[in-house]
Amino acid sequence: MVMATKLQQAQWRLMFNSLFAFWTGPRQGKLRGGAHKRPAPPTALSLYQAASGQQVEVLQIIAGQTATRQLAQLGIRAGSRLAIQRCAPLGGPILVESAGSTVAIGRGLARKVSVKILP
Amino acid sequence: MKIALIGQPNCGKSTIFNSAAGYRVATANFPGTTVQLAWSPVRLNGSVVQLVDVPGIYSLTSTNAAESAAKKFLLNESVDLIINVLDASLLSRSLELTLELRELGIPMVVCLNMMDEAARKGAAVSSERLAALLGLPVMETVASRGVGIRELFAQVLRQLDSPPAPSEFLAWHRDIESEVADMQLLLETDARRQKLPSRFLAVKLLENDEDVAQDVGPKIARAALQLREQLEQTHGRSAEWVIMSERHDRAMRLSEESTTLSRPRPNFRAALDNLLTHPLWGYVFLILILVLFFWAVFGLGSLIERAVDGRIALLSAAVLTHFGQNTLARALAQSLLDGFQGGAGIVLPYLLPFLFGLAILEDVGYLPRVAYLMDGLLHRIGLHGTSMLPIVLGYGCSVPACMATRILPSRRDRFIASVLATLVPCSARSTVIFALVAFYLGPMWALGIFCFNALVVIISGWVLARMWPEISPGMVLEVPRYQWPTFNVLTRKVWLRLREFVVLSWPLLIAGSLVLGLATYWNLDHYVNAAFSPLTRLLGLPIVLGTTLIFGVLRKELALIMLTEALGTNAVAHVLTPVQIVVFTVFITFYIPCLATLVALVKEIGKKMTALAAAYTFALATAMGLAARFILPLLLSR
The missing domain is CATH 1.10.287.1770 (Helix Hairpins)
Incomplete structure (x- = not known):
């Protein structure tokens, strides 16, 4: 009988763990489908932490190229000002107003946008 | 001569295209409605030019499949003139694309669309001033009401052959x-x-x-x-x-x-949005809107069905008296009439209100809000909110739903979203649910099937997301303003989609009915039924339903019509038990996508993945059918 290689075993374990992750709870460092598990950049405040009704200025966006471009195309880049309209429950997205249009940003991505709150 | 409509998503390119070319492409109020190029010859002042509707792009740096198709078209095909459509209420952002396009050196006309929206926001845009600064002609339009379209195309004719003027x-x-x-x-x-x-x-x-x-x-x-x-x-x-x-x-x-x-005019839309995206009331309204939608569709549908079906039955009975018993002519006439009756009496009554309701939801701009509300939940299963758009569109038709996955940036998301979109009951399958389950067992049963389906879709999404774990880029979705749908656009859009049924599936349906009629006349249907008997027996269905399953792969509505045909009666409730009705409907809802969808799937996700998806849906359908067969009686007997 052919023994499974160490790599295969690790893959199976990963798959098994991720299948039951809903039960055992998310584990740090484990790859989860669709989730954005990169650690948040060490900044004072992320867009994720801002509350609805606040005005913020974007300081920095540390995310993948596609996401950064998508945000920039919608007017969200370093230096732009946003008005936070709503934060959805259940870890849902954040609704912000940017240059006259409303944009929904997933929470995972919002974590990678560092902002400062404007008075 | 090629004239391309280019602009950012949801700025009204397709609306302008339709007002020049007749209603040819579906429009809706969310970014990314158009995912492929549409061509149409248009007569301008005697000469015929090709007008091209291009998917929306935010800039010439593409982030998804629809955008890169648009970019490729623009750079490789020699376009003679660009009509750059701008949303005047989002001027600054829209102009970034204009500046990029300007450098292509192609003759260009800037079209400031949605001038009414800009005015409502308190922004008075001076097109003369903008034209002088840009070195390009600027025209004002309100495409949704047809204002300024004639002037726009007059300017297009004047501008041919004159590239953008330099601007200091x-x-x-x-x-x-x-x-x-x-x-x-x-x-x-x-x-x-x-x-x-x-x-x-x-x-x-x-x-x-x-x-x-x-x-x-x-x-x-x-x-x-x-x-x-x-x-x-x-x-x-x-x-x-x-x-x-x-x-x-x-x-x-x-x-x-x-x-x-100047000061923006007060509008009720902000208040409405506050309510519809509220952390609690948003979900309450989401459920209310969906229930209202199904209730209205079923109510209207059964009203029309009762009014129409009886009359057609009388008519066909009158026609059939002219034929002798058990002749070939009678069998032919009978199946022709059945095919006609199936379309007019069973499918159309439900399809019409369904398409109308969906068109309203699309045009108002509610769908992106659904995506916003559902993102948190979808994250739990490993997808994100943007995937919700194709899935919701799947309730209309699976084909455009699969194509709509092009707005998703990652391949993995596209695969999962397109498989889920095909699992959602499309309008044809909804018709089966309404006409069989709701009509014979009551609307609550139908609602139950829809809810059950939603649950299966969620679980499937969860399983698929885990089979292919990957960090997908997060959701970034523009949420458009609410718009009041115009009756004119609604009716034309409904007709665009209804035409597909009338010219494509109805003839197919009548032909199918004819084939089945002849097969029954010559006793050939036994062989088909025998071939399918393992499946029908497994599901506890009458053996005669075997033929209907073949027709179901062609078009899902066909399965319904063929059901009445195969059973030889319109009174389905006399022949099938409630459990059998539910099992049949559940099986039809989930099993292999129809032919048109399979073709679309091959185009979007490739042959191998499509085969995988078909196998998955077939296994799922059998499992769910079995579950319905054995679990329902337990629930009913209590």
Whole structure:
């Protein structure tokens, strides 16, 4: 009988763990489908932490190229000002107003946008 | 002669296309409605030109499949004139694309659309001032009401053959300009001649655009890298961002110079949005709206069915009296009439209100709000909110739903979203649910099937997401303003989709009915039924339903019509038990996507994945059918 290689075993374990992750709870460092598990950049405040009704200025966006471009195309880049309209429950997205249009940003991505709150 | 409509998503390109070419492409109020090019010949002042509706792009840097198709078209096909459509209420952002397009050196007309929205926001845009600053003609339109379209195309005719005029106002900072000039010089002295203007190429090379960088020689590429590094050193940011900010800055100044702001008019839409995106009430309204939708569709549908079906039955009975018993002519006439009756009496009554309701939801702009509300939940199963758009569109028809997955940036999301979209009951399958389950067992049963389906879709999404774990880029979705749908657009859109049934599936249905009628006459259907008997027996269905399953692969509505045909009666409830009705409906809802959807799937996710999806749905359908067969009686007997 052919023994499974160490790599295969690790893959199976990963798959098994991720299948039951809903039960055992998310584990740090484990790859989860669709989730954005990169650690948040060490900044004072992320867009994720801002509350609805606040005005913020974007300081920095540390995310993948596609996401950064998508945000920039919608007017969200370093230096732009946003008005936070709503934060959805259940870890849902954040609704912000940017240059006259409303944009929904997933929470995972919002974590990678560092902002400062404007008075 | 090619004239392309180009602009950012949801700015009204397709609406302008339709008002010039007749209603040919579906429009809706969410970004990314158009995912493929649409061509139509249009007569302009006696000469015929090709008008092309291009998917919306935010800039010439593409982030998804629909956008890169648009970019490829623009760069490779020789377009004679660009109509750049702008949302006047989002002027600054829209102008960034205009500045990029301008460098292509193609004759261009700027169309300021949605002027009414801008006015409502308190922004008075002066098209003369903008035209002078841009060096391009600027026309004002309100495409949804047809205002200014004639003038726009008159200007297009005048503008053919005159490329954009140079504009001092648009020049960038001197150091960047000099780098661009260096690059331009290198490109012009290069042996390889380029189709595109050198300034455009130079800027794109400095931006490190992958599509353009592929086409130049190693010498140019090396020089571009050097210049990029230089820019990076002097500005402290990557060259791509230096140029992007420069464009942003110019666009901002352009919009400031040409707009006078006043107090925005108070509008109820902000209040409405507050309610519909509320953390609690948003979900309450979501459920209310969906229940209202199904209730209205079923109510209207059964009203029409009762009114129409009886009359057609009387009519066909009257016709059939002219034929003798058990003759071939009678069998033929009977199946022809059945096919006709199936379309007019069973499918159309439910399809019509369904399509109308869906069109309203699309045009109002509620779907992106659904995506917003559902994102948190979808994250739990490993997808994100943008995937919700194709899935919701799947309730209309699976084919455009699969195509709509092109707005998703990652391949994995596209695969999962398209499989889920095919699992959602499309209008044809909803018709089966309404006409069988709701009609014979009551609307609550139908609602139950819809809820059960939603649950299965969620679980499938969860399983698929875990089979293919991957970090997908997060959701970034523009949420458009609410818009009041116009009756004119609604009816034309419903007709566009209804026509598909009337000209394609209804004839197929009548032909299918004929084939089945003949097969029964010559006793051939036994062989087909025998071949399918393992499946029908497994599901506890009458053996005669075997033939209907074949027809179901062609079109899902066919299964319903063929059901009445195969059973030889319209009174299904006399022949089938409630459990059998539910099992049949559940099986039809989940099993292999129809032929048109399979073709669309092959195009979107490839043959192998499609085969996988078909196998998965078939297994799922059998499992769910079995579950319904054995679990329902337990629930009913209590």
